[in-house]
Amino acid sequence: MTDTAVTDTAVLRQRGPEQQRQPDPPRRARRVPAGLLRTARPRQWVKNVLVVAAPAAAGELFSAHALGRLALVFVLFTACAAAVYLVNDARDAEADRAHPVKRHRPVAAGDVPVPLAYAVGGVLGVLAPVLAAWLCPPPVAALLTAYLAMQLAYCVSLKHVLVVDLAVVTTGFLMRAMIGGLALGIPLSRWFLITTGFGALFMVAAKRYSEAVQMAGKAGATRALLTEYTTGYLRFVWQLAAGVAVLGYCLWAMEEGGVPHTSVLPWRQLSMIAFVLAVLRYAVFADRGTAGEPEDVVLRDRALALIGVVWLAMYGLAVANW
Structure with a gap:
C-alpha cells in the first residue's frame, strides 16, 4: 500500500460514518x-x-x-x-x-x-x-x-x-x-379534442392498470392511490377510453368538412385501419399489465412502431391531398 493510500485510509477512519458517505465539495x-x-x-x-x-x-x-x-x-x-x-x-x-x-x-x-x-x-x-x-x-x-x-x-x-x-x-x-x-x-376540431383526450386517458389508465397488476399486494409501496383502485375498475376505464378514442377518430376521419378531395385514394379514411390496429396492439400490453410509460411501449415494440409510421404516412398523404 502506498503512503498516499495509507493517509487516505487514516483520514476516512477519523471521519464519522455520515462524513464518509458525503462526497467531497468539488465532486x-x-x-x-x-x-x-x-x-x-x-x-x-x-x-x-x-x-x-x-x-x-x-x-x-x-x-x-x-x-x-x-x-x-x-x-x-x-x-x-x-x-x-x-x-x-x-x-x-x-x-x-x-x-x-x-x-x-x-x-x-x-x-x-x-x-x-x-x-x-x-x-x-x-x-x-x-x-x-x-x-x-x-x-x-x-x-x-x-x-x-x-x-x-x-x-x-x-x-x-x-x-x-x-x-x-x-x-x-x-x-x-x-x-x-x-x-x-x-x-x-371537436373530434381532434375527443380523440386526443380519450386516447390519452386510454394510455394513462393502461399504465395505472399495469402498475396495479405488477404491484398486487404491495401497491401502496409505489403509488398509494393504487390501493384504492381495483384492477377491474382500471380495466374498465382503459377499455372505455379506447372505444371512445376509436369512435372519435373514425368520425373525424369520415368528416369531409366541405374540402374537395382529389387524391388517388381516400387516405384519411384508410388511416382508420392503422389507428384501430395501433389501439389494438397497445391494448395487448395493457391487458398483460406491461403498459408502462407510453413512449417506452411505442419505441420498444417494433410492430407498434411500424403501425405508427404507416398511420403517419397515410395521414400525411391525406393532409397533402395526394
Whole structure:
C-alpha cells in the first residue's frame, strides 16, 4: 500500500460514518448540474412533441413561421414540466428516501439540495409563462399558467383523489396537444379534442392498470392511490377510453368538412385501419399489465412502431391531398 493510500485510509477512519458517505465539495458541485438535469426528466420530454399535433393535423406544420413558433412552445412547455418535476421531488424528498427506487433520485439522494430544487423550479415556473406572454399569443401563456397550477395542485393533493388523478394526468396530455394550435391560431376540431383526450386517458389508465397488476399486494409501496383502485375498475376505464378514442377518430376521419378531395385514394379514411390496429396492439400490453410509460411501449415494440409510421404516412398523404 502506498503512503498516499495509507493517509487516505487514516483520514476516512477519523471521519464519522455520515462524513464518509458525503462526497467531497468539488465532486458534489459537479453533481448538482447533472442532478438538476436528471430531476427535469429528459426522457419525459418526448411527450412534449405533442405540441405539433394540431398543426400537423391541420396541414400547417411545414413553414418557417410555424416551425419556429412550435420550437419555442416546445421549449416553454418543457420548462414548465421541468419546474413541476423539481418542485415535486423537493416536496417528496423525505418520502422518496424510504423508497427502494425513488431514493436514487438526485434530490432524495442529496445530489441536489432541496432549497435549490425549489428555487430552480420556481424560476422556470415563472419564466416560462412570462416569456410566453411576451413572445406568443395570449392563450399560450394562459394555458401554460393553467398547466402549472393544475400540476402543482396534483403534486400537493390531487394525486391522492380517486379518478381526479386520472383526469389531471390526461388533461396534461391534452394541453400539450392543444397548445400548438393555440400558438398558430388554428381552430381545434371537436373530434381532434375527443380523440386526443380519450386516447390519452386510454394510455394513462393502461399504465395505472399495469402498475396495479405488477404491484398486487404491495401497491401502496409505489403509488398509494393504487390501493384504492381495483384492477377491474382500471380495466374498465382503459377499455372505455379506447372505444371512445376509436369512435372519435373514425368520425373525424369520415368528416369531409366541405374540402374537395382529389387524391388517388381516400387516405384519411384508410388511416382508420392503422389507428384501430395501433389501439389494438397497445391494448395487448395493457391487458398483460406491461403498459408502462407510453413512449417506452411505442419505441420498444417494433410492430407498434411500424403501425405508427404507416398511420403517419397515410395521414400525411391525406393532409397533402395526394
